[in-house]
Amino acid sequence: MADAVVLCTCCGAMEEIFDMAAIEERLKGGGSAPVPMCVVPRLCSREGARLAADRMRQLPPGGLVIGACAFSARGDAVMGMLAEEGVRDIPVHWADLREGCAFVHPGDAKGATMKAADILAMGLADLGRADGGAPVLRTPPHRRVLILGGGPAGLAAARAALQRGVDVTLVEKRPAIGGMLPMLRKLFPDMGSSSDMLARLDLPAGVDLRTATAVSELRPALGGFTVTLKGVKGDGKPEELSVGAVILAMGGQPVLPKGRLRYGELAGIASQMELETRLAKAERNPDDAASLPRKAVFVQCVAAREDDRPYCSAVCCPAALKNGMRLLECVPDAEVTVLHRNVCMPGRELESFYRLARERGVRMRPMDPEVPLEILEEDGKVSGVRMQDASSGETVTLPCDGLACSTPVAPAPDAAKLAAMLGVRLDDMGFVCGEEPARPLETPVRGVFCCGSVRWPCTVAQAVEEGAAAGLLAATHVAEPSATPSWRPLNVAHATATILDRDCSGCGRCLAACPHGACVPDRGSGPRRTVAVLADRCEGCGGCAAVCPTGAARIAFRPVAGVVEGLRRVLEVA
Amino acid sequence: MTGKAAGLPVLVAGGGVAGMQAALHLADAGVPVVLAEREGFLGGQVFRLDKVYPTDHCAFCPVWPKARACRSHPLIRLRLKARLETVEEDGEGTVAVLRVAPDAVDADRCVFCGRCMAACPRGAVVGRPDDIPHDPSTAPRAIVLDDLCDGCGACAAACPASAIEKSALGRREPSFERIPVRTVVHATGFREPVPHPAPEFGAGTHPDILTAMAFEKLTAEFAKGDGPLRCPSDGRPAKSVAFVQCAGARDMRHIPHCSAVCCMHASKHARWLKRRDPSLDVAIYHTDLRTPGKGQEAYMRAARAEGVRFFHARPGLVAPLDQQRAKGVLLRHEAAEKVASTVVDLVVLNGGLACNPSTVDGATPGNGTDSGRPGISRACGFCREPADIARSVIQAGAVVAALLQELADCVPGDAMEASRG
Missing domain, CATH: 3.50.50.60 (FAD/NAD(P)-binding domain)
Known part of the structure; x- marks a missing residue:
């Protein structure tokens, strides 16, 4: 093997600092054959790349050390142009001589020159070890997206992914799709009907829909995940599918106000969701309006924003204001008072909805969370609420014949189980975590996405938005890459973990430590239960190596051997 | 939409987090994109933030990969210092008119060696605008500040990469670029x-x-x-x-x-x-x-x-x-x-952030999913509905999903084929 060095002068900037002849001399390392060196004025230009390629063609085949700017500056462009000029798929070591050397030693030309030569020598040593490591093979993902949950988020995700031309399987554990939609008759913000929304979200032909189906097993595998499906009642033959991506869209569930504000004790006290159902009935049949309250009090933040559940559920203020307006429409002489800690209607759309509700006669009263509400009763039925108005400090009694408690949304009951199968992290409240803030729908496990209320409580409109966005992301993940994967230098290539079978005790600590779901129990044939690393899932973070008690898990950052060899060579020369 | 329009790009106006995400989603689906950004760099307001909630991590790290991906995506054509002036219907289709501020530096040639900055007697050449906290890689090229430049040409003479066009220095007159497009996505953010x-x-x-x-x-x-x-x-x-x-x-x-x-x-x-x-x-x-x-x-x-x-x-x-x-x-x-x-x-x-106006077809973005005429223009990010980084990213996906559906409905199979081809 005859390895060569290409040195970019960056339009002369490097020559101002480095002594090119001294570098060449030092690379010879005490009299051995000179290393073929090609100095080009601007490697990231077409002319520069051509010059380097022409020189490479005159040399016997071998690897290449490129001494230039930091790879993040122009590396991709250079690699692309060299490939177009016919130099490709040979081992390349990228030596950062500009940001990493010339720019940081402006006043020390001699020292910088020596350092540059050493960096190049270490690169050559690395090339010498290039065949020592196995290449990381990335298995193309299966072209199928699995969506768990058939509510608004899941339906929108299915539509978006299918539109991108990938196969879609949607699994819903209930007998029908729609999630929470059938329970909500009118939707925020335009009071549009939920059946219209459901019709709009109805699955297009081509989606493989499985209702009344549960996931019994879901595990990472090469090319994505293997899922085992069976009927919710445990009936039917289990079926195994291979998918390239998973979208978690299981939604949430409303918390019941049990043990709060005498819910379940007195008549006339309901959860906001229960009131919603009664409103829907009255809207369909005006005779049912007689059973609706005349003087209604809605209490916000029940069982929310407190130590046990320290979050704002985002949907309760819009829901309460919506139901307040619906109640006023069904019973025009009714009175609706909303007791709130903060009216959480951020943005433009929600703020104008809030204004509309006030115009329509929904009354707002701030309460002090430190002062508990007192529920007044008459004959086993709620008759009023005594509260302290937080703005005036006065204690007031609000007579009422109906009280609705706005409770938060909690994650779907099966969220924890499914997330654990995938190795996806949940937050303290049990919601699925994306990579906030810039990749909110992408979990750290590659190929697993989340949307809707399983991620965080959201309105139907937001769930549809998140679903569509997650559908696109998942489709992009499993679709064939639009550009061919680029040819990368050895030392900027992807590092992955390996677990040496010989040393692995099968303790499984790495399974818990891996945030990317790359460590999986090895189902191999050996006598002991060990752990394997899925190379196309591993991000090379080293979490497994940090917790491994036997040293079996380690990061196979390929050039480690090369780095050692490089150091040896440089220190010897010095 | 005619068959001719099918190969045309979608114009994304605004290179902040919403615009970058929209461009990436479109390009990943095989739709060519022109991404127009009025500043000399991608990233928008996020790059003016030091840290972001709720992680308290630096703003730069999570958003920078998106800027990088936009720059290197083969289907995204970047137009910096360009703002959408108007959108016209010329009978054959939709034409987006970009107002391109004079830019003397050729981004593809600049090697960011900094000699122009040292050479400029008036301090008009900078590595990054004063109000951008993050370092050079935000804008890996020199930026000529028009109001300080007197067109002396010292920078052009010092540039070893011939990346600075002397005749363009100190030129205050913007040029107008007419680009036939399929449609426009607004992501102009806030101010x-x-x-x-x-x-x-x-x-x-x-x-x-x-x-x-x-x-x-x-x-x-x-x-x-x-x-x-x-x-x-x-x-x-x-x-x-x-x-x-x-x-x-x-x-x-x-x-x-x-x-x-x-x-x-x-x-x-x-x-x-x-x-x-x-x-x-x-x-x-x-x-x-x-x-x-x-x-x-x-x-x-x-x-x-x-x-x-x-x-x-x-x-x-x-x-x-x-x-x-x-x-x-x-x-x-x-x-x-x-x-x-x-x-x-x-x-x-705090508060009182205004959506950046869009002059396009008299529409104010912010009324639901579509801004203005449905199918002609859409909006995502803060200019549609006040949004933080996460919401902007989500909105961009939702708007692109709807847009892809619409493009496919116009020319059956078209977007699908594009995404495969």
């Missing part, structure tokens, strides 16, 4: 209106009354150096800082909407200040405290636990004291139906 919409808060009357973005710059970790937080007016250490929420916003006289991001923005600043100096008196005067997003309520509770004081009170007046007699800024607010006054060293005005 802090100047002058401040609500004069009663005293913005601009005194250096110690700052807007949120100005305060971001003042306290950014990269800039603060050592020592205490100092008042911009005279450099004395600040002992008390007050954040005035909804300043000019949720106010029918000024900006009716809630800007959605400011409660968290103030909590973030307050927590930094407390970390920097626990003895600092930090107070947030808010109307409704809105923290509905993931992790936001917990973040706000942590701020409270760290000693940040929250007042449910809407200030009505912020005014500098008579500087001859006493230093400080007077804050008058109403709480429990009583008027109270406080004097503090620094006041930060």
Whole structure:
């Protein structure tokens, strides 16, 4: 093997600092054959790349050390142009001589020159070890997206992914799709009907829909995940599918106000969701309006924003204001008072909805969370609420014949189980975590996405938005890459973990430590239960190596051997 | 839509986080994109942030990969210093007209060696604009500041890569570029209106009354150096800082909407200040405290636990004291139906972020999914609905999903084929 060095002068900037002849001399390392060196004025230009390629063609085949700017500056462009000029798929070591050397030693030309030569020598040593490591093979993902949950988020995700031309399987554990939609008759913000929304979200032909189906097993595998499906009642033959991506869209569930504000004790006290159902009935049949309250009090933040559940559920203020307006429409002489800690209607759309509700006669009263509400009763039925108005400090009694408690949304009951199968992290409240803030729908496990209320409580409109966005992301993940994967230098290539079978005790600590779901129990044939690393899932973070008690898990950052060899060579020369 | 239009690009107006995400989604689906950004760099307002809530990580790291991906995606053509002037229908189709500011530096040739900066006698060539905290890789090229440049050409002479066009230096006249497009996606973001919409808060009357973005710059970790937080007016250490929420916003006289991001923005600043100096008196005067997003309520509770004081009170007046007699800024607010006054060293005005206007087809983005004529233009990010980073990213995906569906409906199988081809 005859390895060569290409040195970019960056339009002369490097020559101002480095002594090119001294570098060449030092690379010879005490009299051995000179290393073929090609100095080009601007490697990231077409002319520069051509010059380097022409020189490479005159040399016997071998690897290449490129001494230039930091790879993040122009590396991709250079690699692309060299490939177009016919130099490709040979081992390349990228030596950062500009940001990493010339720019940081402006006043020390001699020292910088020596350092540059050493960096190049270490690169050559690395090339010498290039065949020592196995290449990381990335298995193309299966072209199928699995969506768990058939509510608004899941339906929108299915539509978006299918539109991108990938196969879609949607699994819903209930007998029908729609999630929470059938329970909500009118939707925020335009009071549009939920059946219209459901019709709009109805699955297009081509989606493989499985209702009344549960996931019994879901595990990472090469090319994505293997899922085992069976009927919710445990009936039917289990079926195994291979998918390239998973979208978690299981939604949430409303918390019941049990043990709060005498819910379940007195008549006339309901959860906001229960009131919603009664409103829907009255809207369909005006005779049912007689059973609706005349003087209604809605209490916000029940069982929310407190130590046990320290979050704002985002949907309760819009829901309460919506139901307040619906109640006023069904019973025009009714009175609706909303007791709130903060009216959480951020943005433009929600703020104008809030204004509309006030115009329509929904009354707002701030309460002090430190002062508990007192529920007044008459004959086993709620008759009023005594509260302290937080703005005036006065204690007031609000007579009422109906009280609705706005409770938060909690994650779907099966969220924890499914997330654990995938190795996806949940937050303290049990919601699925994306990579906030810039990749909110992408979990750290590659190929697993989340949307809707399983991620965080959201309105139907937001769930549809998140679903569509997650559908696109998942489709992009499993679709064939639009550009061919680029040819990368050895030392900027992807590092992955390996677990040496010989040393692995099968303790499984790495399974818990891996945030990317790359460590999986090895189902191999050996006598002991060990752990394997899925190379196309591993991000090379080293979490497994940090917790491994036997040293079996380690990061196979390929050039480690090369780095050692490089150091040896440089220190010897010095 | 005709078959001819099918190969045309979609124009994305705005290269902030929403615009970049929309461009990436479209390009990943095989649709060519022209991404027009009025500044000389991608990233938008996010790159003016030092850290972002709720993680308190630097803003740069999560967003930079998107900028990089936009720059290297084969289907995305980047037009910097270009803003969407208008969209025309010329009978054959839709034409987007870009107003391109004179840009003397050829981004593809610039190697960012910095010799132009050293050569310029007027300091008109910079590596990054003054208000961008992050380092050169944000804008890996030189930027010529038009208002300082006198066109002497010293930079062009010094440039070893022939990346600077002398004849373009000091040229104030913009050029107009007409691009036939399929449709336009608006992602023009927000701005802090100047002058401040609500004069009663005293913005601009005194250096110690700052807007949120100005305060971001003042306290950014990269800039603060050592020592205490100092008042911009005279450099004395600040002992008390007050954040005035909804300043000019949720106010029918000024900006009716809630800007959605400011409660968290103030909590973030307050927590930094407390970390920097626990003895600092930090107070947030808010109307409704809105923290509905993931992790936001917990973040706000942590701020409270760290000693940040929250007042449910809407200030009505912020005014500098008579500087001859006493230093400080007077804050008058109403709480429990009583008027109270406080004097503090620094006041930060939060809220009142205005959606950047779009001149396109007379439409104001922000009315639902479509802005203006359905199918002609769409909007995502803050210009559609006040949104933080996460919401902007989600909205971009939703808008592109709807758009791809629509493009496919217009030419059956077209987008699908494009995504495969």
